[in-house]
Amino acid sequence: MEIAKAFDPKEAEKSHYQRWETSGFFMPEINEDPNAVKYSIVIPPPNVTGSLHMGHALQHTIMDVLTRWKRMQGYRTLWLPGTDHAGISVQRKVVEQLKKDEHKKPTDIGRDEFVRRAWTWKEQYGNTITEQMRREGASVDWSRHRFTMDDDLSKAVRSVFVTLFDQGWIYKGLRIVNWCPKDKTVLSDLEVKEETKKDGKLTYLKYPVVGTDRTITVATTRPETMLGDTAVAVNPRDERYKDMVGKAIALPLTDREIPIIADEYVDAEFGTGAVKITPAHDPNDYQVGLRHDLPQLLIMNDDGTMNAAAGTEFDGLDRFKAREKVVEMFEELGLLERVEDYEITLPVCERCKTVVEPILSDQWFVKMDEMRDMALDLMRTEGVPHFSPQVPHEKVYTAWLENLKDWTISRQLWWGHQIPAWYDDEGNTYVAMTAEEAKEKAGGRELTQDQDVLDTWFSSGLWAFSTFGWTGEVDGKKPEKELTANSYQLSAISDRRTDLETFLPTDVLVTGRDIIFLWVSRMIMLTKKFVDKKAFEDVIVTGTVLGKDGKPMSKSRNNGVDPIEMFDKFGVDATRIYLASIATGADIKWNDLLIETYRNFANKIWNATRFCLMNSDGAKVDHSSLVGHDTFSLPDKWIISRLNRTAIDVNKALAKYEFHTAVSLLYHFFWDDFCDWYIELVKDEITSGSPPYEGGVAPASADGVVLLARTRILTILEIALRMLHPFMPYLTEELWLKLPGISKEMLAAAYKSAEPTIMLTAFPPGDASAIDETADAEMQLVIDTIKRVRNIRSEMNIKPSDRLAIHVAGNAETLAILSANEAQIKKLARADTIVLGETLDVPKASAKAVLTGGAEIAVPLEGLIDFDKERERLAGQIAKLDVELQRIDGQLSNANFVERAPEEKVKELRERKEQIERQIQTLTQNLEALG
């Protein structure tokens, strides 16, 4: 069979995914083994506003590698996909669209119409990322795709809210919250980021004390908030202000008098020792206000402008304009002491970067203390979840939990889960699953529903179990989701009402460190609370893929790398295996050259297969061809040994989530062992009887030995492709299907009824009994011999076309091994003859070397040898060995080492020393012989 000379990823990516998907290969139901153990992963739902970025590609690769690996191992495997409604993001998109297309504000069209348009937007644009996931080759079960605003999931949200409210874990109250004046909504602490401003100002204002001619100076970074001051506080032990406490301030720019109070909160050492207190606009001041029963004067509107309470001169003025105006007016009054430059860190909205305003507001909160204790208990008693890498995430997670504050869950948006709370005219609150229920509770009174929606993370916090159909209803009955896949029978699908029981806890959660608190912790708590189960056993925390400049990829830096572009340029498989080659949890600077490595690797796999196929006449994949290898040649024994060792080690590495180790093992097995050595060693055998024929004459037919050799190499290749499949699904499927002898019979036991596909074959477990230490050592000798001769060729500038003779002197064992592999050594070292003997009998004009085991090699180079160069070469080798000898001597002459180091270690070193001494001795003799 002849195939293209180079691998074309696009060709391979074209058809397989659709076939896999429509054949139901991604569904757990494909597994026919009733006793199969489940393996489940739930995807961190990407935002419907999002498009695939490198972080997704990395996480999806890891999830898909695990899913495909486990599926091949025979687990009943489910990777569940879904998307998040992304409250603020979608709301903003729709607002923008409305403004651009119709020059309207949301209030112009009303809530119902706005929500309708948001759904339209979601239907239209919300599938970008799911389509991109298909390109990635993600083996997710699309028939179980979930959206956080699906009916069932929305019902789950309401159930959880109602239950938590009834238990007193959800409450509504006035608190200082983070307010984004642009999005006009409250934000949780976690949605607020910090930005350092170098050009900040600290303004010192003088407040006149009533009944005296004195003033008290207070400092502030937000002068406009003085309009909402309701006190000035000093430390009770501060001698400077002792006589002032109890007196009043005539608050400038207002007609109000405010008290001077004493409170421990004030640090006498800091600033002027006097603090203006604005209870409605600062969390600390709020607390002080509560202690002293101060009025809470709200001076700002929801868009960041000042309100009437700030005074008529300021009403409607933007907060930053008001700030300037306050300073100007103080200056005019002669009450401005000074303005200092001050580096300040400001809280900003995570999404729009607007400066967040602390503001007193009536919001819904979740009390976190009991849930926090549940999560801490899970970690302390069961070590759940297990983080990979464990350091530092376990510690950071635990520390965060210990300091957890209540969670603000209401948002002033229209897109999302509207809070299931209703109010009557008297302001009574009724929390219920539906409006009808609420009305019933209210004794039939007319009610109005709370206008706010819930934090997006509230619904994602339920994701671990809401995705499996939990709605909080006792009987859990719900209609089957309509299936879109078409080529398999609905009857084959098990009753999904058991999904929750079957797949929860999931096995592993793969996510980034930025949402450990926002999402992971809340899922752990809410899953424990509502289903009384662990959400997942393990958490893999991926690192960050940084831009070429070493900084996180972002639009503003314009240093992003689009995964789709990489797919187009290097292929999906190359991108995937590259991403898997990054150490778990490590940050990495993006570099196209590294993907190129794996693009080349893909091509190497393609071409190795091409070679095997070109020389496969009469042969087919046959696993029995690798059994009973006592009679095999050394290269065969060795590659089978290496194959099994690699399989065992790859499985071990994957089990530990060391994907990069697995990749490295596979890369080197395939390229170094299989291609560079095995194929080259058996090439003559494989190709005899294949075109182009020697002398242009075709032999009658390939004989039995050739056929066996071809069968073996095809079979080894087939096993290697299986191991590579989780990383490179398209390439391996494309090639596997081309191998002769492929059939349904080769599928794993659990998938017998499926059509042939590599994704449902068994992942090679590796057979420890097939590891052959003797073959490994003997092969090392052959390789060593070839490498020494190649070195001589290269250093002595021997033309590749020049054939030479190799003389080897060594013990009987060495000679026997070399003799058995004479043909291969001759081929790879480009030699005509090999002379084996107890001693060397060669002319002086020979280049020499010594094998690790001590055997001597000589290559006669009559007329070709450059004696100076040869002396240099020998001296170089001696010098290299000498460095090692020095170090070993140093260690062995240390009495402490010999006494205290493990005996085995000492023995090993002594043996190595003898070996080196023998080699040096031989090389020195050779050098001296040159004169």
Place this chain on the structure above:
RNA sequence: GCCGUCUUAGCUCAGUGGUAGAGCACUCGCUUCACACGCGAUAGGUCACAAGUUCAAAUCUUGUAGACGGCACCA
């Protein structure tokens, strides 16, 4: 301010109490009938710095410097 991570070959990164590794780049040589996205052969590192523990430290401890991240505070 507190906590944490990182610092290894020119570049990007693995590794780890007991002989320093890979890919790319560099140098030299190859159209050897799978592959130039290739083949062969070299070269290149006192593993940031300092002290300590140990027979033995790049690896463990502490400190220093630099880079980065998280949390808190910010009148």
